[in-house]
Ligand code: HEC
């Protein structure tokens with residue numbers, strides 16, 4: 480962990496201790512997970528190290544090009560937002576997001592620390608796309624487009640590429656099956672460290688609306704039309 484100052488190392492040890500104290504499915508508090516996320520985001524990322532860790536520990540499920548696996552509802556991770564990826568790895572590590580697969584992977588001693596999360600996230604954030612996302616059946620794509628622009632684009636952005644500052648994921652280049660699955664999980668409160676209003680909002684969606692929106696999103700390919708936007712205060716942000 481080159482470049483980390485002594486006090487910072489102290490924080491890492493404290494976080495490791497909190498997570499190590501948890502047994503079985505016991506959850507870290509949302510605050511502990513959010514602190515771990517902030518600590519991770521303050522570290523220098525090493526994408527080359529992240530690439531070899533990804534190939535060693537993650538590619539067997541997420542694919543060698545981080546393209547995911549539609550049949551198993553495993554997400555594509557290529558070009559996902561850096562801060563969002565780090566936060567989700569912290570959530571899985573602290574059991575604030577359910578997934579036996581991910582809990583098993585991240586409990587391995589080599590992958591426990593925040594340094595690993597930023598290294599792998601930095602690699603994934605830069606990896607090239609493969610256009611292999613599974614789509615829906617195409618019946619209600621127009622409905623899905625309307626719903627997305629009216630109800631989701633304010634957070635996920637008009638081209639669905641997400642928002643780094645707000646930990647909002649990109650929904651582009653993602654498998655239909657995974658998108659539908661996660662809308663259900665979010666709406667049912669099975670992702671825990673999430674704003675309650677968002678949970679209520681997605682809970683109110685019916686099956687057809689979810690399928691239609693996921694189908695529309697699964698057809699958005701590549702990096703997105705809009706990369707930089709100007710905020711009201713004139714600052715251009717990614
Ligand atoms: C045994 C299979 C398996 C392995 C190995 C695995 N994953 Fe996953 N991963 C999954 C599954 C399944 C999900 C979806 C979990 C859910 O349903 O919420 C997932 C979800 C994720 C997500 C959430 C993505 C999002 O869009 O929210 C991230 C990030 C992630 N994995 C990163 C990794 C990293 C990094 C590694 C290697 C250190 C890894 N995974 C190894 C199966 C695996």
Ligand code: HEC
Pocket residue numbers: 554626627630631632633634635645646647648649650658659661662665670672673677692693
């Ligand atoms: C108030 C802002 C907001 C709105 C509105 C919103 N989302 Fe999200 N969405 C988020 C945030 C933040 C997350 C990440 C949650 C987390 O940290 O686990 C998310 C996560 C997701 C995910 C999971 C992605 C993944 O990779 O696991 C999907 C799918 C999703 N949203 C779809 C939608 C759809 C479809 C709509 C509109 C019907 C919508 N969202 C509206 C903020 C929003």
